[in-house]
Amino acid sequence: MNALITARGITKQFGTTRALDGVDLDINAGEVHVLLGENGAGKSTLVKVLAGIHSHDAGTIEGNASLAVIHQELALVPELTVAENLFLNRLPRRYGFVDRAEMRRRAPKLLDGVGLTVDPNAKVKDLGIAQQQMIEIARALDKNAGVLILDEPTAVLTETETDRLLEIMAQLRENGVGLVFITHHLDEIQRIADRITVLRDGRSVGVLGPRATTQHMIELMVGRPIDEQYPRARQRPGQPLLSIENLTKRGVFENINIEVHAGEVVGIAGLVGAGRTEVARAAFGVDGYDHGTVAVDGKPLPRHDVQAAIKAGLGLVPEDRKGQGLVLTATVGQNLELVTLDNRDQKRLHDIAGKLRIKGRVEQPVKELSGGNQQKVVIGKWLLADPKVLILDEPTRGVDVGAKVEIYELINRMTAQGRAVLLVSSDLPEVIGMSDRVVVMAHGRVAGELPKGATQDQVMALAVQEISA
Amino acid sequence: MTTISIRKYASENGALAGLLLLALVIAIMQPAFLNAQNLLNVGVQAAVIAIMAFGMTFVVVAGGIDLSVGSIAALAAMVGALTAGPLGLVVGAVCGLVNGALVSYGKLPPFIATLAMLSVARGLTLVFSEGQPHETDAVVTFLGSNLAPMVPLPLLLMLAFFGITGLILTRTNLGRRMYAIGGNEEAAKLSGIDVRKQKLWIYALSGLFAAAAGLVLAGRLGSAGPQAAVGYELDAIAAVVIGGASLSGGVGRATGTLVGALVLAVLRNGLNLLQVPPFWQQVVIGAVIALAALLDSLRRR
Numbered sequence: 151m152n153a154l155i156t157a158r159g160i161t162k163q164f165g166t167t168r169a170l171d172g173v174d175l176d177i178n179a180g181e182v183h184v185l186l187g188e189n190g191a192g193k194s195t196l197v198k199v200l201a202g203i204h205s206h207d208a209g210t211i212e213g214n215a216s217l218a219v220i221h222q223e224l225a226l227v228p229e230l231t232v233a234e235n236l237f238l239n240r241l242p243r244r245y246g247f248v249d250r251a252e253m254r255r256r257a258p259k260l261l262d263g264v265g266l267t268v269d270p271n272a273k274v275k276d277l278g279i280a281q282q283q284m285i286e287i288a289r290a291l292d293k294n295a296g297v298l299i300l301d302e303p304t305a306v307l308t309e310t311e312t313d314r315l316l317e318i319m320a321q322l323r324e325n326g327v328g329l330v331f332i333t334h335h336l337d338e339i340q341r342i343a344d345r346i347t348v349l350r351d352g353r354s355v356g357v358l359g360p361r362a363t364t365q366h367m368i369e370l371m372v373g374r375p376i377d378e379q380y381p382r383a384r385q386r387p388g389q390p391l392l393s394i395e396n397l398t399k400r401g402v403f404e405n406i407n408i409e410v411h412a413g414e415v416v417g418i419a420g421l422v423g424a425g426r427t428e429v430a431r432a433a434f435g436v437d438g439y440d441h442g443t444v445a446v447d448g449k450p451l452p453r454h455d456v457q458a459a460i461k462a463g464l465g466l467v468p469e470d471r472k473g474q475g476l477v478l479t480a481t482v483g484q485n486l487e488l489v490t491l492d493n494r495d496q497k498r499l500h501d502i503a504g505k506l507r508i509k510g511r512v513e514q515p516v517k518e519l520s521g522g523n524q525q526k527v528v529i530g531k532w533l534l535a536d537p538k539v540l541i542l543d544e545p546t547r548g549v550d551v552g553a554k555v556e557i558y559e560l561i562n563r564m565t566a567q568g569r570a571v572l573l574v575s576s577d578l579p580e581v582i583g584m585s586d587r588v589v590v591m592a593h594g595r596v597a598g599e600l601p602k603g604a605t606q607d608q609v610m611a612l613a614v615q616e617i618s619a
Numbered sequence: 620m621t622t623i624s625i626r627k628y629a630s631e632n633g634a635l636a637g638l639l640l641l642a643l644v645i646a647i648m649q650p651a652f653l654n655a656q657n658l659l660n661v662g663v664q665a666a667v668i669a670i671m672a673f674g675m676t677f678v679v680v681a682g683g684i685d686l687s688v689g690s691i692a693a694l695a696a697m698v699g700a701l702t703a704g705p706l707g708l709v710v711g712a713v714c715g716l717v718n719g720a721l722v723s724y725g726k727l728p729p730f731i732a733t734l735a736m737l738s739v740a741r742g743l744t745l746v747f748s749e750g751q752p753h754e755t756d757a758v759v760t761f762l763g764s765n766l767a768p769m770v771p772l773p774l775l776l777m778l779a780f781f782g783i784t785g786l787i788l789t790r791t792n793l794g795r796r797m798y799a800i801g802g803n804e805e806a807a808k809l810s811g812i813d814v815r816k817q818k819l820w821i822y823a824l825s826g827l828f829a830a831a832a833g834l835v836l837a838g839r840l841g842s843a844g845p846q847a848a849v850g851y852e853l854d855a856i857a858a859v860v861i862g863g864a865s866l867s868g869g870v871g872r873a874t875g876t877l878v879g880a881l882v883l884a885v886l887r888n889g890l891n892l893l894q895v896p897p898f899w900q901q902v903v904i905g906a907v908i909a910l911a912a913l914l915d916s917l918r919r920r
Contacts, residue, residue: 434809436808436809456808456809456811457811457813459811460811466809468806468809473803473805473806474803474805474806474809475806475809476803476806477798477799477802477803477806477807477869478802478803478869479798479801479802479803479865479868479869479870480798480799480802480869484795484798484799487795488799488806488807488810488812489810489811491792491795491796491812492792531810
């Protein structure tokens, strides 16, 4: 086996916490090596050590393959063109000026390599997130990276985009590139992995082969057996708590009717861009709409008024945890009390932190927490406000398996208390497994509604259907 | 104290360590620095910038900036001299409200909105004063005087404003919301905080504090001048930044700002005592500001 990079006994300490504890890792040419572990297990730290962003306190790294990392946060300049981003830092020059002709000549070849057909002169900000990711990969390949590390690239991709990425990864593997792939999607692992290193609490707890079962992976990852991935406990639905009627915002969504009853979880499925998040935001009053009504517990809400929505008993856990859910500069406690500032109660704050099993102190900066624990903080701030209806928009995106199940248990607890939950999710098994009914949206409209027990195929059939205007 | 908590303390109070070091160096080079009267003078000299900088702290913590505080101080002092002190405070708060309205409802970048106010308030000062300095009345003059021998009122006012600022930042909802808005405005909005209304109050507070600073300045001088407090906004921003606040918002404390203002005052006083030529003083002060910001940025890595 041709080892490109051999890391042995890597140890890294941050203050009092040991992020990595004697981790071994081999990256071989022509192999996809998956790093698997819950958030906070040390995957990202390991990547940063390999990339030389962090120094390591003990251990050795050998090998001289050049290495490129595609981080979760993309490193592109939105205002520059595709071509400029591709050659950023080593723009071809002629007479001391940027040689645009040369750039235009070379760009398509690179884009071709990742199967991307975009205008090299388009600004990067006008492209979708998947396309942006491909551009980063193309850029890494142009630098002849022998090792390519992909840190959760599929977290923001749709299913077809993910398929495309996996194809390209397989292609790169053929060409002898060593790939390190971080993902929480176990099905992706089964499709592409040659080897799987499972990390838990900064240690390598096992190296698995390509035929490892999902069950085995999960149990290694969380360190205990898990009975059920989607533990939905159904309640008998009560009176309607959230009624969205004929909600329309021209060009965005049209004639949306959704009713959620007490004790019920209603899922909204659909492709990215179907208008799910937009409906959630409009219902919560973040954005305005043209006509229709939103009522909580029978009382209609004024348009475009978040304060009124909250007062009526509505809450929203937004899809972008860091950008919209949390104040990263503040502590866990300060984030928890964000909604309920007028009615502060230190005891309830500590209670909720304990109940949610947030791993971290109330006084700790929230940015030090793992993604799953951060999400629990966002949910916790709403639970403190005691809402009747909670809208969850992609609540488990980028959250590890263990924390996912805890969030599902929270959903169960909320509905058991007679609250209603509207669950927007792109994770099909999740939205099907956790919802009592699934509303499928396509092109800004409700394409149909499916009862509990629907299959992924049924959901997808509705999601991709063309609706005549 | 364990090593870790000492390190934590030092890293959270880098500006304070810098202030003490600065004072030590100056005291060694010129022992007269430690003379009680001189130290009181430093406090008095710091007072105007400090009060202004406390108001600035609210704005900076909330992710904004207020360039108009020097002009508002001058306008408030002039209105105070021409009419009565309290009216100066009202004018300052109203200027701040206008800033807040331009930023929140007009959606102007704070830099632009307050730059406009910098010019408008200065212009109004010139208009009202007809370009002449005006004597302050007994009430305003009192603000700049000694309460008793060795008890200068500006120093006490600075401490009072320091207490109020700390209280607002840490113990009021408005204060907590400042951190939320500056840390992540979108998250604040989605948490039901009426960001626009809060900004009105935040800028109004800054205007009010600037007006108070202007009155203290006029009181010390016994008159309000049309060109008073020119450029003070930059000193106030420097004090806030030296104190460890982040211009990108969400971070900042009253103690930091107090220390920042004291650093500037100690530096000016020390350079005078050491008979550094005034032209060179500017160079040194600039270098110290850069150094303070640099140390802060190193510490955060």
